[in-house]
Amino acid sequence: MADQVLVTGGAGYIGSHTVLELLEAGYRPVVIDNFHNTVRGEGPVPESLRRVEELTGKKVEFEEMDILDKAALQGLFKKHSFSAVVHFAGLKAVGESVQKPLDYYKVNLTGTIQLLETMKTHGVKNLVFSSSATVYGNPSYLPLDENHPTGGCTNPYGKSKFFIEEMIQDLCRAEKDWERVAGRKELPNPMGPIGMGGPTGPQGNPGAPLRFPGSPRGRDGPEGRREIPYRIVARRDGDVAACYANPKLAQEELGWTADFGLDKMCEDLWRWQEQNPMGFGSQA
Template sequence: MAEKVLVTGGAGYIGSHTVLELLEAGYSPVVIDNFHNAFRGGGSMPESLRRVQELTGRAVEFEEMDILDQAALQRLFKKHSFVAVIHFAGLKAVGESVQKPLDYYRVNLTGTIQLLEIMRAHGVKNLVFSSSATVYGNPQYLPLDEAHPTGGCTNPYGKSKFFIEEMIRDLCQADKTWNAVLLRYFNPTGAHASGCIGEDPQGIPNNLMPYVSQVAIGRREALNVFGNDYDTEDGTGVRDYIHVVDLAKGHIAALRKLKEQCGCRIYNLGTGTGYSVLQMVQAMEKASGKKIPYKVVARREGDVAACYANPSLAHEELGWTAALGLDRMCEDLWRWQKQNPSGFGAQA
């Protein structure tokens, strides 16, 4: 019998790619999502997961559910016997978190506390949590390793991730039967090689690459480059972009780690290489064969000049390394964008 893994927020960008990898690795994922960052196809199944089923030829068990709905979560844990939980569900826009801090704290913190309590009540004490490099705040040194101080976060989104990390750490400290792997993501981009699933931001994209690809396809006129006076090679912000398929595979490696009764472990998931905004634009121009017009505007508050990972701990302890480089990220992103010019909505 395949092991059941609960995936919260599993219909979103990273979640759907991870569900695909879980199926490929022989797990039986049960997915919950409230459609906050997922497109509703025809019927009750999110379009992203319908396509994952098509790609894998395997069924995905899905229930529409909000992480804040305690009664529904209780029923779910009574119905299934999970070996582990991968927790993606949460609000995730940095800018919006500054405008709506209470929403972010309610969903991300209360949602996680309720999930942990129900997990504990049902004896499910294995967790993979999607954290973020935002917990590092302004880098004191680069590349960022897991020992870099955390908590100097500049926005409620980053703070919520930091608080959740601390809660999980404290829980593992208090009860040695808990095992948790906290994965600090850098900047996911790209899409599955089929071009069938990818990132489909609602409204104006918050992240660079979906915006760049929408400019390339003609959905938007020009890219705004927020500042070109940073202390970087070309003056634009430098980030560690990681292919979403590599990131998804990191979650499979994390599940394997839980089997070792590992306690609480923390890993960066990044490539270790930083690319600037202009380098990313050039790479996308190459992949798409399109010119990508941009204009330089004022810096965004809270943006750091450069941020990239030291991913060696994940390599040593999880046996995981990012394998897909910049060209693949852009080629796969472009294939997804070209096949789905309006995201999931058009074909559904």
């Protein structure tokens, strides 16, 4: 029987794409999500996961759950025999974290601690944690690589991710049987749908101009595409001026290279947005 893998926050954008890959690789993902960052839609599973099922021809096991509910987590681990956990669940907006820092520390830190404690109780010691490029703060050099120092975070979201990385490292130093990977998922920012998914929440007024956070002296907008109304707006609270990665290690260690350029990614994302103007919230 295939290994069961728990995916927290698995109904979101990156989570649902990960579930698709797990199914294709022969695993049995079990997804939990509380829909803070996504929209459920109709049916027994969220719309994003329904599309995963449609693409793979396989069923996705799903439970609506909050990682702050420790009793629910304990019940979940008693019901299943997980071989690993992929942890995406948490609050994730840089600007909002500046305005609501305690919410971010409570959900991201307390939720992760409860998840780790539950994993430990049930002998599950394999973890993939979805971190963030925000742990680097204002870059000392670009492109960023794995040797760049972390911890100079410019917002509570990034600090929460950095603290979690430190917690996991300390746990693994104390208990040598833990295996973990911290993937800084925003290096570079994920973009573009794969079949079923793009953004998973309401995207605002479909007819409103696109908003590009940055300097008024930024470039005039996309070239070689249809005329698109847009506005250059102020940088969001807590954002850094520039952040992009050197993908060399991923190529050397994993054989990964980017298949598409920026034009193709924008084209696919724009097509998805036209077909789903309010995200998954408008799906039946």
